[in-house]
Amino acid sequence: MNPELNQAIDFDRVLEQIGNYASFSCSIEKILNSYPLKDRMEIQNRLDLAKEAMNLIQKGETVSFSGCIDVSQSVKKTKKKMICTPMELLEIASFLVSVKKCKEYLLKTDTILLKDLAESMDSCNALIQSVQSKIDATGNVKNDATVKLKQLYKTLVDTRLTLNEKARFFIKKNANSLMESMSTTINGRLSVLVKNQDKNRFGGMVHASSQSGLASYVEPECFVALNNEIAQVQGEIEEEIHRICMELSLQVASQDRIILSNLETMTLLDVAFSKAKWAIEREGCIPVIRLSQRNILLERARHPLIDPKKCISNTYSLKQEQKCLMISGPNMGGKTVTLKTIGLFVALAHAGFPVLCDRAWIPYFDSLWFDIGDNQSIENNLSTFSSHISQISNICHHCTSKSFVLLDEVGNGTDPLEGASLAISILEYLIQKGCMVITSTHYSQVKAFGKANDQVLVSSVEFDSATFRPTYKYIQGVSGASYAFAIANNYHLEKEILDRASQVKEQNEQDVQRQLEKLEKLQNDVLIDKERFRKMIEQAHQIQKEAHKEKQKWEQKNKDLQEEYEDRLNSMLEEKEKEASEIIRNLKKGSNIKSHEQSQALHQIHLLQNVETEEKNEDVTLKIGDYVQIENLNSHGEIIDIRKKEALILVNGMKMKVKCNRLKKIKRPNVTVPKKKSSKEPVFSRFPLELNLIGMRVEEGINELDRYLDQAVYHKVKQVRIIHGMGTGALRNAVWKDLDKHPMVVSKMSAGPNEGGLGATIVLLK
Template sequence: MEYKDSSFYNELSQAIDYDKVLKQIASFASFSCSKQAIQEALPLKNLIEIQRLLKLSKEAMELERQGSLLNFAGVSDISLSLQKATKQMTLNGQELYAIVLFLHACRNVAQTLDKTEAQSMKEIAQSMDFCGSLVRFIEEKIDLSGNVKDNASPFLKQAHKELLQARSSLNQRAKIFLKKHNSQLMENMTTTIQGRLCVLVRAQDKHAFGGMVHGQSQSCLAYYIEPSAFVEANNAIQSLLSDIESEKQRIVKECTKQVAKNTTALLSNLDSMTQLDVAYAKGCWAYKKDGCIPLLQTKNHAFSFEHACHPLIDAKKVVANTYRCSAKQACLMISGPNMGGKSVTLKTIGLFMVLAHAGFPVLCHSAHVPYYDSFYFDIGDQQSIENNLSTFSSHISKIARITSLSTSNSFILVDELGNGTDPSEGESLAIAILEALIQKGCTIVTSTHFNQVKSFGKTHPNVLVSSVEFDRETLKPTYRYIEGVSGSSYAFYIAAQYHLNPAILEKAEAIKAQNTKDVDLQLEKLEKMQNEVRQEKEKFNQLIANAHDLQRQAEADREKMDKKKAKLEEEYREQLQVMLDEKQAEAKAIIRSLRQEKSGPVHKQTELLHSLNTMNPSAPVSQKAEPLKVGDYVQIKDVNSHGEIVELRKKEATILSNGMKMKIKTNRLTKIKRPNVPLPTIKQHTADKVFKKVPTEINVIGMRVEEGLDAVDHFLDQAVAHRLKQVRIIHGMGTGKLRSAIWQYLDKHPNVKSKMSGGPSDGGLGATIVLLK
């Protein structure tokens, strides 16, 4: 069959809604030429050309998947402008600048494709001539709105300058005129009529100023006149305008001549951009609709469409199915109830075959398509009153034509073969026609309600029987395609759904039972058994699939938990490392300060040593839980501090820590061993090994009263032995018990001359200055 025949296009549109699908794809195109090319596309016989178009569509689909946007903004059909240019017809400014925009778009698309791996599309883009000299020539003379620029030529630039001066001069004259003749004017303003400046005067004064009358008001009480004072200036302006218009015409003619010289390149660019936009529209359509690029093969007639969806059915409602035939199966026979989806199945398979041969993607996950050189369709009611053809006559006339013209490389789609006549004759005719077409080696997709035809399909090795599912419980079709199982028509079930009288249905079933042959009964039983086995198999497969899903979910959850655990452990390690780094830095700072304070006051050295000891986790060793009492040395939980219990009341204790009293809940306290704070000794720099340098102060903070007094007594003995005159005792403020005991001790000491509290720089009330005799 000749594919370029318009009748074949109409046949495809009527049989498989080909035109509607092409219109849907064309909506993704950017300009009229590509839309037209898509909507007029037909299957091709040249296998190489089909594969080339499919390759372009594949590359475009990959570009869309990667997010590489091809911007066709500025592209338009410039063919009419090019025809006018070749015929020496002058183009206007808008047409000229449309060509500039077109060439800019060509360059932009080419530059975008040059950065991609779309080799075939890139080759088309690289073949384009961007006509740079033409673009520059037009852009120098035409602006974005399609008007000739004021400086498009030296003459035009000078003319516009003179026009501006002439209008300025005329406006000055008009101001003087209005001021001088204000009392004789209807309005103290000017107006423009046919490009000439005029004034509105009273009727009796219309000849008082000379010049010309251009019109009168609706009331006839005033006239629009051009005073003689304006005539010369108006004439000059009109002359300049005429010169400017003539120069503009000369410029656009010159631009048109340049376009005519580049017509061949521009037409070639238009064809290239059309091809690219068509390919990109196909790719965008397939990507948005979850389609794929079909694979054409010439080895045999095996085909498959996995997860196929008809493009004209709402994506939220369409039921995806997988259709396939092996190399040995020349005929796909579909049965099932009316309105169950048989026609949709036929149309989907036929549509995808034609689209693939026209170089279009198809809406399925994968598609393998044999190469055919002819297509034949007989679907729908072809009754014709004009040609005096009944439904069966129209049907059989087409079948006769198909059996006569078809070859081993023909694809044939027939809906309800043998329908429209006596059932016994129709099914016999259908079987004979199928046998003849199978012997020819054609690929046939057909539907049937005839039991004899279904029996023929079940026993023939080259026929694959299938059906569309019908749910008896809901009395509604599921539109699922079932391979290998023939289906019943379910006429009685459907009639019951439409509330046909139950008595009529019962009678019909009785008549059917009387007239049904044993073979038909066995066929019905076999179909029921097949459906039951299929349903059990589907349930079993679903259980296995659910088990696999649960297993995959469990594995995914375990991996998720492992990752979460590893992440938490890593975060914990990082936090520990940060804390360790902070403590190390703090310890180093204390050590540096301690080194700097070696020769300084003893109390500062003692405080630094105490801070260093509190950072040592081995110092405060936790003891077993035991009752707390006054005098116990305890660690405060969650706080890097410890001290002595000086008062205990029920669940609250008063802690003396670093000379400060704090009230802490007992559940936050842990009894620890009292740390030993050695007093630093000052190195002796003299050669005398007998007398060493004695400290001038002592720190007894944190000691018990007895321990503190012993330390002070020993300290004073050393001070007296070394003949010191003044010393400092640091005891802290605390509860004041230690301070009071020390002061009482000093009052009785024979070598103490006097005592006083420390000044602001000597520890205040937390220290005592002692003067020795």
């Protein structure tokens, strides 16, 4: 069915639009592969999930799917006895953490279906702890993941320190034979740069030549044993890391069904919230699928693929006794868009998706059939008419009383009289069979048939005859004219042709048709008046809304002014208190103040004390030690100080100044002290293992180097790389001098050719 849906009503393009709201690949794929279902219970379940998600979002709540990724391939690897990489194991743990958070959140909500899905998930806490205890946030196995690995890294550092000490002694002793007084690393082995004439003097191995060709990188014989020991320890480290990954992969394999089940559930949840976000952002709703009733209602329907700013909303409805909706009107007037909108919303509802309506009632259909567009086939030698008839024949043969059939321009593409007669007979057959039919037509005979049949609702799309432009408004109960002559005249067709065409039309037109057109014109005039009154009512409602908003605005402004007044009053009281304190200090200073000045000062203090007493009397019910709740905030705490109209509240370890009129005394809650966990939660941290100083001045670079080394020592990093470049050598020399003075630097050496050569320095720290 999907290819037909995509071609007929752009079903796939709408799914892509909804898929943009999904959080990870599994839910995107599930949305894009959706299709109308036959199982009514499954349809209703999907709609109910989306409805609960919409209700949560509209309350200001939402579920985070951060960390959700498709871990199915990694989990399946473990089932085949394959070993996951540390990064893959970290992704599985991150996914399970996301499952845990999602479950905890949904269990606190008042939903039903979403809570059921949450309860079905198992976050595998033991697996999360195992992975997080051994793998850091960068996706690497931690140095202290096991006791053995920790000891191997310690041995590696100690061996390197011993080797570096031996290298310093060797360089000092044989400086005349060396090109530079530093060591470097070649293929993981510590070496020195020796002049070519002395390269065989020290035994050992010659690894490579310098770029100038004047020297060679030599590993002296005294370095070989320690280099071999380092290589051996590194090999043992790799083996231990491999063992750790294998152990964790086996744990994943033991939980594979649970993890894959969690992935499926998280996919369902993300799909539900994607539907909800799409519907809320575009003002849609969850359709009601009716099993017994056969009426349809799409209130203020809007096509999702049309720009919301340009889209005209329309209401489409069919009563219980009506089986067919017939839409007429001129070409390019919006008939096909109307058909596609109704067909799309029926298909979306049966696939469990929201629709862009204010309200939607849709009957349950066991099959959906579409015949829209030009389906002519060169391969099968089918013309437009032949392809349409072929499709309609298939529909008539397989449809049931619970089928939905959408036909565009039925009977078109052949002789008008024969086409109209065929269209009438097809519609009669489908109506008698009990199908719900949505169709469009240009034929006057077909429109007359619809007018005379109580089971057919004839409607049209409006066309402005003054501007010769479609309005895209749906008019129920009125069949639309084709406006062929008016449109032809607008395109400057010869007048004599148009006059002759009118004569031919009048000769062939029956009296019944003339009376029908007059009736339609009267109905159209009534609808125009009705639409005008509707707009006037909408304008009145809009004015009422604006007046209400203006009232709220002024009420808020008045409230802000009162708060500002209270703030200013409090500030004035504090100033007066300071003045009183200053007066008292002056009185205590000595006898040089005259008696009338003392009396005046005492009178001012008395006035200030009266003001303070009046202010405090307003809040006599609150005192220090009371437990209160802050108005409009979900916060509460203990009063630790009261001054004027403000109280100092201790809330969750933080002090807040709040006006007393915003406080309400409440009962102090019972606080239970949580038990301390025996095991610490793993802390993930990131620290760069190299510092780039290229482009900095010497002073700036040295300051940056000192800060970096302090951080490296704080993070207990044992080895870092300093990138300073070659240049004039000033920055490099300054770096080396600074490293020699630093108390935490054990040794330094030039980097190997693959690590920057003389443009970088490897530093070992205590």
